[in-house]
Amino acid sequence: MGADRGGGARRTSARVVAYTACGVVLLAGCASMPDSGDLRGVESTPRQDTQVRVFAMPPHEDASSSEIVSGFLEALTSDDPDYEIARKYLTKEASDTWRPQLSTTVLADGPGADVDRVGGREEADDLSYTLTGTKVATVDAQQSYASAAGDYSESMHLTRDKKTKQWRIDVPPRGVVMGKSDFQRNYMSVDKYYFATSTTLGTSPHTAAVADPVYVRRNVDPMTQTVRSLLKGPTSWLNPVVRSSFPTGTALKKDVLTPDDQNRLTVPLNDKAARVGLAKCNEMAAQLLFTLQNLTPTVDEVELRAGGRQLCALTEDDAEAVAARGSVERADYLYFLDDKHRLVRLAAATNGTNPDPVPGALGEGDRQLESIAVARDESMAAGVGLDGRNLYVGALVADAQLGEPELSSAGGTPEERLSAPSWDAQGDLWVADRDPDNPRLLLLKEGVDDPVVVKTPPGLEGRIESVRVAADGVRIALVVKDGDESSLLIGRIERGDDGKAGEPAAVSVHELRSATPTLEEVSAMSWAGDSRLVVVGREKGGVQTMRYVQVDGSTPEGPAPAALSGVKEITASEDARLPLVGYSEDGIVRLPSGAQWQKVVTDGTAPVYPG
The missing domain is CATH 2.120.10.30 (TolB, C-terminal domain)
Structure with missing residues (x-):
């Protein structure tokens, strides 16, 4: 992952490895980032094995405004499934409205953070910081990656609670922001599959399966993430030329999907899928198999269930008879x-x-x-x-x-x-x-x-x-x-x-x-x-x-x-x-x-x- 975050004339380390064991790394977002001086960078985590889980630490008592900023940015790069630690750096109102899944902005290095002193004083109960960097890419709400260029600049506002005297962020940046190497550690590209709407393969009666790449968080149950993304439908760029066999509104009825010891995955769906026929169900299962085999080789068969019954089961060989892949x-x-x-x-x-x-x-x-x-x-x-x-x-x-x-x-x-x-x-x-x-x-x-x-x-x-x-x-x-x-x-x-x-x-x-x-x-x-x-x-x-x-x-x-x-x-x-x-x-x-x-x-x- 490399050192992602660079700042101005001076640098400060905003990550401290507090504990490492059993593949877990705890990161304390509590290093010093002074409230005055040059633009600062928030250092990136050193390159870790992809099996290592990385978790951030919540803010400590009486953390300075700069420690709140650095701790929040660190928490965005951790493997916290629902960003619960990151939310601890926000006010309750900001946490209720912040939507980290809407976008991820990827910078060449980690975001620099510069305190804005215009109109403010060191002793004030509110401060503004400007996050800066050079854009490399964005990932949108559909998990679709797009290259980007140009400068990144976004304001972040902090306030100090009048009773507790604790600093918290009341205006966070939009979505998630992190450096390129943090992104490479946190995210992985997965192809989900749909069917071409206007393409038949020569004289063959079945159609072509089309890959639709998306990015999912590597260490946050990527299998379930990927299936949920598949069910939501294709990305906007591909949507005009493909179709999904899943009925509109189909969703999972289970929070976590895990194959059994026979490499068979049971996928429970809501009632939107309960009335599909066998041919349609086989297409749905083929989409799932193509997608999951791209993610992991440990799934050889899928079973779809809805309405309290089995809809169909499909093996890898059967899926290849439904649609072709290059x-x-x-x-x-x-x-x-x-x-x-x-x-x-x-x-x-x-x-x-x-x-x-x-x-x-x-x-x-x-x-x-x-x-x-x-x-x-x-x-x-x-x-x-x-x-x-x-x-x-x-x-x-x-x-x-x-x-x-x-x-x-x-x-x-x-x-x-x-x-x-x-x-x-x-x-x-x-x-x-x-x-x-x-x-x-x-x-x-x-x-x-x-x-x-x-x-x-x-x-x-x-x-x-x-x-x-x-x-x-x-x-x-x-x-x-x-x-x-x-x-x-x-x-x-x-x-x-x-x-x-x-x-x-x-x-x-x-x-x-x-x-x-x-x-x-x-x-x-x-x-x-x-x-x-x-x-x-x-x-x-x-x-x-x-x-x-x-x-x-x-x-x-x-x-x-x-x-x-x-x-x-x-x-x-x-x-x-x-x-x-x-x-x-x-x-x-x-x-x-x-x-x-x-x-x-x-x-x-x-x-x-x-x-």
Whole structure:
């Protein structure tokens, strides 16, 4: 967690480890923070093991105003489930109206606290403090994370009780505020799952499960927190394109959920769910299983109960028959271009190094390609010609022929023509035309229909350089270049009804948000999980790095990929069991789990998994 809190010319420690035993750390918010002088920081807790529980101490008798401020800020970073200790630093009236669950503000360092002397005296019975810092992110009432920037400044007012002479806070800051490392210790990201409303997987009758990441408090019964969040419904950003099978108003009837010794979790629901049928209940159970398995591997089966009876029970295998997730759909092959710029493939789950040409004209013909994409069912492929001008689509079957280009760009150079294409879950093909005179994001229904111009948000600055659609079909990753800078943006795909007289349905991308707020340049990216991407980029003034990022702009837990120099392209599968594959100055290389980068072929480019 590191030292989160920095102040001005002088620093004071506002945390004291009072007692450590059995995984518990008690923190006394009683260190000295003088009522006058420079801006002060409230020191962050040293990095603790994630299994250590951290609890704050209540205010001691006759605590000074500065000790009340520091103690309150410390209590916000503890593992107190209902912030009961933090409330002891407030007046009764302030405690009754304070709503810590409404928001969490994350600062680069912990909040500085500066006493306001304007209009006040040291002996006065009320004081104002200003909390300051640099914003990194916010977590809203839906537990949704969003990157933030700029200065943080918020007032906090204290009053001294005329009878007891004890200082208390009568105007606390809005929600919770803490430094970045305290946030990383206190909170964890969890994917909850809903169903795409307009996406069917090719000819499959069931739909795609869509991950909706939220942040829950790590040491405050995260399982029950996560289930409650799931029942409340999707976050506002995702809500327009997903549905939940839980009836509106469904809630838990039990405060704590615990799996039994058979890894079975019983989930008691209120009467809002009592009348659901078996099919609907199985969907509800699938949402729960997908969500809980993302949180913990100790749940293999869920049982739903309501109205005094069992509604249904569902196992992990049964859940996969209800809806599909990209993270468990394993690709058969890894694809790339050989030294003759033709499409070849290797079995994805092996260590093979001798690729075979794909069947059909893209692998066995004489068409030279610059970039390629393979449909998720691996029956079709699309390739952009060597000069970037034309897009070709062909079947991956023996003797399949290649017709005329499905799309052509009028850009002046290869870099100003077509991007690498991407297939979505419905079997539709996406590509960006980078022509400066007519930049467009395009969709080809089933890869062969006339291109449809996809509407992008008004005011989108820059030109789309690359495109990758998530396995769920409702989220899209775009690298957008604006001047010398490029960033990775995540958007929501919305599809309208079919048009009149055979016109194609309108397709649009909404609410683009950055997944790489700290990077100045993004040169390659790929989906690497249900809500995670792998990115090659560079911070301002830095060198090229490779990292994982979440769709909400946060950094996932766990190590970054092993360093690889000269990375030009990167591909990953949503299925984490398959290795990361890159194209670098050493050729095509792969990174098996727990190993170092291994060379696949020296002469090869454009590696891709299906999608």
